[in-house]
Amino acid sequence: MDFRTKLLATLGAIQPVLDEPGVLVAGSEVPNLLELDARSSLIVSDDVDIAIPISRHEQVKHRLKQVHDLEPSREEPSVWLPKKPGMMEVNFIGMDTEQVRPGETFVFDDAELPLLVFAHLAFLRPGTPIIAEGVTIPLPRPAGLMLEKLVTERSGVKGDRDLLVVLGLILVSSASDIAEVIQIYSALPHDRRHAIRSNLTLLSLLEPHANMPDPHVHRQRVNDLFAQLPPPGLT
Amino acid sequence: MTQRLHEKVRQIKEREAIRAWEFRQRHHSNGLWFRLREALVYAESAWAIGPEDAAALTQRGAFPLAVGKEFHPPKSIFIVSSAELLTLPSRVALPMRLGPELLGAEHLALLPFKPVG
Numbered sequence: 001m002d003f004r005t006k007l008l009a010t011l012g013a014i015q016p017v018l019d020e021p022g023v024l025v026a027g028s029e030v031p032n033l034l035e036l037d038a039r040s041s042l043i044v045s046d047d048v049d050i051a052i053p054i055s056r057h058e059q060v061k062h063r064l065k066q067v068h069d070l071e072p073s074r075e076e077p078s079v080w081l082p083k084k085p086g087m088m089e090v091n092f093i094g095m096d097t098e099q100v101r102p103g104e105t106f107v108f109d110d111a112e113l114p115l116l117v118f119a120h121l122a123f124l125r126p127g128t129p130i131i132a133e134g135v136t137i138p139l140p141r142p143a144g145l146m147l148e149k150l151v152t153e154r155s156g157v158k159g160d161r162d163l164l165v166v167l168g169l170i171l172v173s174s175a176s177d178i179a180e181v182i183q184i185y186s187a188l189p190h191d192r193r194h195a196i197r198s199n200l201t202l203l204s205l206l207e208p209h210a211n212m213p214d215p216h217v218h219r220q221r222v223n224d225l226f227a228q229l230p231p232p233g234l235t
Numbered sequence: 236m237t238q239r240l241h242e243k244v245r246q247i248k249e250r251e252a253i254r255a256w257e258f259r260q261r262h263h264s265n266g267l268w269f270r271l272r273e274a275l276v277y278a279e280s281a282w283a284i285g286p287e288d289a290a291a292l293t294q295r296g297a298f299p300l301a302v303g304k305e306f307h308p309p310k311s312i313f314i315v316s317s318a319e320l321l322t323l324p325s326r327v328a329l330p331m332r333l334g335p336e337l338l339g340a341e342h343l344a345l346l347p348f349k350p351v352g
Contacts, residue, residue, distance in 0.1 A: 076239050105247045107240045114237040116244065191258035201272035205332050216331060219279070223348045226276050232258075 001086050004040035007032065010048055010087040012135040014080075016066040017050065020059050022097065024124055024140045026051040026148075028161065031168030033139055038132035042168055042212055045161075047089035051121050051140075053097045054108050060092075061113050078114055095121040120148040123184060142169045143180035150196040151188070163203040164212040170221050171213060182228050190232035200226045270302040272333070274312060278345035281337055285325030289313070289342035292323075303343070312343045320346055 007029060017023055025033060027049030032040035052060050070080040070090060080090040094108045094117030102122070108115040123144035130137050146169045149162050173181075185193060204222045206215045215222070257266075275281065284292075289311045293299070297319075303310035320326060323344060329336045337343075 078240065105244055105251075107237050107244055109237055114240055116240045118247075191255050194258045195254055197273070198269050201269065201276045204276040205272060207332055219331065220348055223276055223279075 004032075004038065006046075006086055006088055007040055007048065008038065008133045008135055010070075010082070010090060011137055012133070013069040013082075013087060014050065014067050014090060015135060016063040017060055018136065018138055020056055020063055022053040022056050022126070023060065024051045024095070024126060024138050025049070026093065026095075026121060026124060026140060026145065027091075028165045030139055030142075030145055031165055031172065033130060033132070033137055034142070034169075034172045038130060038137075042165070047091055049091045049093055051093055051095040051124060052115060053095050054100065054115065054117060055098050057094075057108065057110065057113065057115070061110075064113065072113075077112065078116065093118060093121065095124060097122060097124075118148075118152070120151050123148045123151075141180065142173045142177045143184060145169060146173070146177075146181055147184055147188075147196065150199045151192050160206055161209060161212065163199060163206060164209055164215065166199075167203060167213045167215055167218055167222065170225060171218065178225060178228070181225070185229050193229070193232040197226065197229055197231065200229070267302070267305050270305070274300055274302055274345065275331070275337075277347050278314075278331070279348045280346045281329045281331060281340075282320065282323070282326040282344040282346070283329055283336070283340035284313075284323050284327075284342045284344050286342060288323040288325045288344075292319070292344075308341065310341055310343060312345065314347055315344045317346060320344060 011018065011025065018025070025048065028045055029048045032038065032042050035041060067080070069084060069087060070082050073079040073081050078092045080092070082088065092113060092115060094115030096102070096117050096119070099122065103119050105119045106117050108117050124140040125144050127139045127141040130139060146166050149166045149169075185196060188196075200222055203215055204219055204226070208214045208216060292313050292315070297313050297315070299311040299313055303312040315323070326344060329340065
């Protein structure tokens with residue numbers, strides 16, 4: 001079974017959750033879904049992240065009762081595992097959109113659906129949902145996801161792949177998406193701005209990886225974005 | 236049951252603390268690699284050049300980038316135009332990655348991207 005079919009089958013299985021306002025598909029599968037007809041040519045990982053606003057936690061738990069083809073992992077109930085082949089793992093993660101604990105990464109404790117709330121997921125803003133194979137998929141706007149990927153500390157092959165996801169997002173971004181990146185960037189603390197610029201320099205010099213956009217071919221696009229993000233201390 | 240999640244939070248906070256330290260160190264030796272990458276991100280291509288060509292550039296009034304002087308041994312890194320590049324007979328194109336070719340070159344000529352718009 002091809003990757004796209006698996007991804008869309010999984011998202012279809014959790015459609016009740018995706019229908020909850022504010023819930024977004026996050027993480028590295030987003031550039032796949034933003035491709036024309038959700039072509040999913042970038043194979044990054046065999047799971048999909050679903051960002052849950054913590055203000056919608058109760059509603060999501062209620063909607064999860066309508067999900068039948070996946071079940072929570074015994075060890076980590078925020079991870080749901082497929083009950084049948086042809087689907088992938090789903091990681092439910094928390095998003096503090098209402099800034100209850102701004103800038104903080106923390107555990108939202110719950111016996112049924114605990115969530116790891118990542119500080120930088122607060123950058124995500126709902127974009128235009130797409131419909132693929134009958135599944136309605138709520139996606140974030142590229143700008144917030146790009147910054148979330150650039151500001152989060154990563155290392156090793158996973159870190160490289162996440163940077164290539166950023167490249168994938170740059171390639172599908174419009175001028176207004178880039179303007180949004182610059183606007184959000186300008187309001188960030190200095191150390192985060194530095195992290196973003198530092199990660200862009202890494203992306204610019206990264207080796208190509210299979211099934212991912214080639215950073216050498218697109219260095220000009222990375223340079224264009226980098227040049228528009230002033231170093232911390234200059235704004 | 237949430238022990239794994241708490242452990243992940245601890246690891247994330249540890250990485251954030253390291254990043255804050257790196258940010259404070261960015262103007263010191265710890266920030267050297269960033270400063271080199273920052274010079275390279277603006278370059279469309281990088282070329283190794285011989286000492287004669289480096290000397291010729293200096294004679295013509297070109298200033299090497301400060302970041303090169305921080306290496307031991309120091310590197311002379313010049314920003315050149317495409318016309319200047321053609322006057323450097325020793326030039327050898329290097330792959331744009333932080334590999335041995337680029338890091339091993341003692342004298343570098345960087346050709347910047349053309350500005351957009």
